[in-house]
Amino acid sequence: MEASEEMSVRVAIIGASGYTGGELLRILAVHREVEVAAATSREYAGKPITHVHPHLRAIYKGMRFIEVDLDKITKADAVFLSLPAGVSINYVPKLLESGLKVIDLGPDYRLKNPEDYARWYGFEHPHPDLLEKAVYGMPELYRSEIARAKLIASPGCNSTAAILSLIPAIREGLIDLDHIAIDVKVGSSEAGRKPAPGTHHPERENVIRPYEASGHRHVAEVEQELSKLAGKSLKIAFVPHAVGSIRGALATSHTWLLEGVDEKKIIKAYALIYGKEPFIRIVRGPPVGYPDPKYVIGSNFADVGFAYDGRVGRAAFMAAIDNLMKGAAGQAVQSFNIMMGFDEREGLTYPPLKPA
Numbered sequence: 001m002e003a004s005e006e007m008s009v010r011v012a013i014i015g016a017s018g019y020t021g022g023e024l025l026r027i028l029a030v031h032r033e034v035e036v037a038a039a040t041s042r043e044y045a046g047k048p049i050t051h052v053h054p055h056l057r058a059i060y061k062g063m064r065f066i067e068v069d070l071d072k073i074t075k076a077d078a079v080f081l082s083l084p085a086g087v088s089i090n091y092v093p094k095l096l097e098s099g100l101k102v103i104d105l106g107p108d109y110r111l112k113n114p115e116d117y118a119r120w121y122g123f124e125h126p127h128p129d130l131l132e133k134a135v136y137g138m139p140e141l142y143r144s145e146i147a148r149a150k151l152i153a154s155p156g157c158n159s160t161a162a163i164l165s166l167i168p169a170i171r172e173g174l175i176d177l178d179h180i181a182i183d184v185k186v187g188s189s190e191a192g193r194k195p196a197p198g199t200h201h202p203e204r205e206n207v208i209r210p211y212e213a214s215g216h217r218h219v220a221e222v223e224q225e226l227s228k229l230a231g232k233s234l235k236i237a238f239v240p241h242a243v244g245s246i247r248g249a250l251a252t253s254h255t256w257l258l259e260g261v262d263e264k265k266i267i268k269a270y271a272l273i274y275g276k277e278p279f280i281r282i283v284r285g286p287p288v289g290y291p292d293p294k295y296v297i298g299s300n301f302a303d304v305g306f307a308y309d310g311r312v313g314r315a316a317f318m319a320a321i322d323n324l325m326k327g328a329a330g331q332a333v334q335s336f337n338i339m340m341g342f343d344e345r346e347g348l349t350y351p352p353l354k355p356a
């Protein structure tokens with residue numbers, strides 16, 4: 001069903017008790033075209049959603065979690081899946097068959113090559129045909145494909161920051177494509193709401209800790225998307241770091257500049273690629289500073305910028321996001337808006353918080 005002025009689009013969220021599910025509930029609470037019709041949690045089924053999300057009290061009055069019941073969920077018009085890797089994979093075909101628009105925030109449909117799932121995620125993909133149909137949900141790369149899509153594979157948070165940091169440099173041919181090293185720092189909410197050794201707050205507070213420093217799963221989608229942009233297969237070094245903040249991700253992409261590329265050319269590339277993007281803000285270095293997740297928290301903005309180091313012929317390209325917003329729920333709603341023909345910014349116009 002397409003949206004009309006009289007009728008809201010009915011949206012379901014599978015995995016609504018988690019962090020990205022909660023963030024979807026927060027965004028959709030003020031979305032003028034949408035009614036949240038169902039929110040699932042196996043653990044909290046039957047309980048008010050404010051039991052898990054007390055910050056949403058007085059907003060979702062009386063609404064309760066339901067079990068994952070596809071017969072109920074398929075009564076909606078669109079569905080967001082906020083589930084661990086490997087869980088949405090078998091829900092998606094039925095949801096699509098029932099005519100719903102599907103936005104998956106997990107990794108199950110992000111990679112195009114089915115063999116990459118065995119390699120990076122340790123399972124055989126049971127629906128390789130759908131990998132071709134899924135659109136990688138990054139509006140800055142695929143706005144027109146998203147508008148026609150039925151299945152959106154929304155990018156990961158580390159990958160969003162990494163890819164956004166490098167789109168201008170790669171598209172405008174500024175860097176040596178054989179030597180790219182991306183460093184990402186990310187807050188604890190990226191690991192979801194269930195504590196695990198290493199992500200549990202007392203273990204994570206105050207850390208600046210590299211993890212999965214060679215072979216993090218997100219490198220698969222980063223290489224996939226940046227290779228497409230580059231027009232050749234890229235191999236990229238990628239090192240994420242857990243930091244003590246709750247929200248926020250910063251990608252710093254270290255690159256070597258091609259002969260003749262100076263600061264002016266880089267500034268021109270940013271203006272050309274990102275000048276009209278509604279959720280990208282170009283930060284021009286000193287005295288304003290570099291992209292800093294602190295100044296995007298709570299919003300769907302990505303702040304991007306670079307440090308040019310002519311002395312060594314290098315540039316570090318940066319992107320700062322709120323991992324739960326532009327890195328997850330915000331970007332997913334941005335894609336949903338494009339898919340449904342709504343204003344891309346609907347529900348996403350919160351300015352960032354300060355102090356945060």
Ligand SMILES: NC(=O)c1ccc[n+]([C@@H]2O[C@H](COP(=O)([O-])OP(=O)(O)OC[C@H]3O[C@@H](n4cnc5c(N)ncnc54)[C@H](OP(=O)(O)O)[C@@H]3O)[C@@H](O)[C@H]2O)c1
Nearest residue numbers: 015017018019020041042043082083106157190192193328
């Ligand atoms: N956190 C981030 O910054 C971020 C950013 C981008 C993408 N993502 C991706 O988004 C997805 C969700 O992440 P999250 O951080 O929101 O995780 P989370 O906080 O752990 O939430 C997971 C949700 O899935 C439900 N769930 C778990 N196993 C399930 C199963 N087998 N069947 C049905 N429901 C199940 C959980 O509720 P019940 O167990 O009660 O059912 C919960 O509502 C992940 O794939 C993640 O990689 C996360």
